[in-house]
Amino acid sequence: MTFSSQANADGTATVQQGLTTASATVFGPREPRAQSRGTLLHDRASLSVEVGEAAWAQQGGSKRSRGDKRLTEVAAAIRDTFEPVVMLQLYPRTEISVYVQVLGSDGGILSTAINATTLALIDAGVAMTDYITSLSIGLHLTQPLLDLSGPEESDIPHLVVACLPSTGKITLATLETRIHVDRFEEMLDVGVEGCRVLHAEMQAEVRQRTTTIVERMQMGQGSTTAVATA
């Protein structure tokens, strides 16, 4: 988890979970660009998400282009996840754009992308009611497994959960296969527990970065006043 400094963006973050790496970049709230003028909302900001994948991200080089169905689906899932949590009503008539680049893909693209987006939005200073953390949960026989890798993901039933860790509210749960409802509940519980752990990690990272910046600034301010009085 790092806040990489990208010069032009308002906020960026890169998250690595296992061998999956995703980097999210946030622009805005800003004046809507010409091509997205149509989506301008008068009472709140519009949130747009785009997901791309680097050509080298996947083994075997099955190349995905920008218009890929799966990636579009991931983008839509991210947007739907964040729309209720980002306080869009504070920024009327603006646009918040999130660009996610998947730099390495080994299962759990969606959850890694969601975690990266959360950090990038915080870095950009966009108001949110809470963090959103996400994890994928698999099921092997009756045993729930956390944070699946690529091969695991393709072989066993899995569930992606995103939740607000402090309240435990779930904003996203996607399941692509059938599983027994009793197992589902168990998986969900484990997933939410895992999200809490992630939350602690992310909060520590945010806090550390914020503290560094504050210290730097105070160092500056302290000496400025000293100069002013001298």
Next chain:
Amino acid sequence: MSVISISAPVNIDSDSDMSDDDTSRAIVTPGELVTDDPSWMKGHGTYFLNEKTYSSVAGNVSRVNRLLSVIPLRGKYQAETGDHVVGRITEVGNKRWKVDIGCRQDAVLMLGSINLPGGVLRRKSESDELQMRNFLKEGDLLNAEVQSTYASGMVALHTRSLKYGKLRNGILLQVPSSLVVKSKNHSYDMPGNVSVILGVNGYIWISKTTSYQLSATNAATNRAQASIESQAGYNPGQASVAITRLEEESSWEIYSDKNDPISDTIRNNITRYYNVIRALSYGELGITEQRIIMGYEASLAYTDDVSLIDKEQMETLCLDVINNELMRGN
């Protein structure tokens, strides 16, 4: 729920121990409990749920009387009336320009809020509306003052002073707006024949000092001198020096697109200042006139001003500036 209510209030207390005089230094992140006392007023960066106030951004908690708000460390520039900003025209519209000043929305510059060529007494006519692109067109840079801000987030600018107007003979640099410290004056003439305009919005204009700019920034001193001179003997016209100059300068000259000839030394100096300010922003140091000058002096040690783009060099330069400040201060 129980997780937060235990951790958060403790955090505020423990953080406030760090700075004994100021409890406002506590750092919170989104979703963190700020206070469960409903008597505090909820300001920016907070939200209120079940009688408890939570933070919605990562930053410092600030308390002003009973108003509680969280100030994000990064984030968009928020315009305030009177701010000196630098911006770029994005759109020419009906009797107005849209200006990108790094705000949430583009700011508006009305045709009536600029100095038209031909002096103060000149009246705005329909032909002016038709030739708005001759004054300012898309992509032009200008410095302006924030005239007013509206509840909807809209910002109106004006350039009705000689300090403001179209910019040329220089380059633009963008830094986070939080690094620019607000002060009385934001345009400075630096050593090396370079002028710097520190826009409060984090847009910085570095340009060659022109004689006109020199007199504009020194207008106040000029007027003071004029009043001294007029004490010696009555000098008709001296007191109105500002108005006559306004008429002189308000020719088409101020909307010219042509750069003056700039010598190589000045070009090098501009680059050097550019790199110095970039280094300061890399080190997250607040950018002030004093620091830029100190940074410039420190940077003279490197004969090649391009070497300053190196991360280590930037770090060294920042340390130099801080040490220098400490030496002067204490």
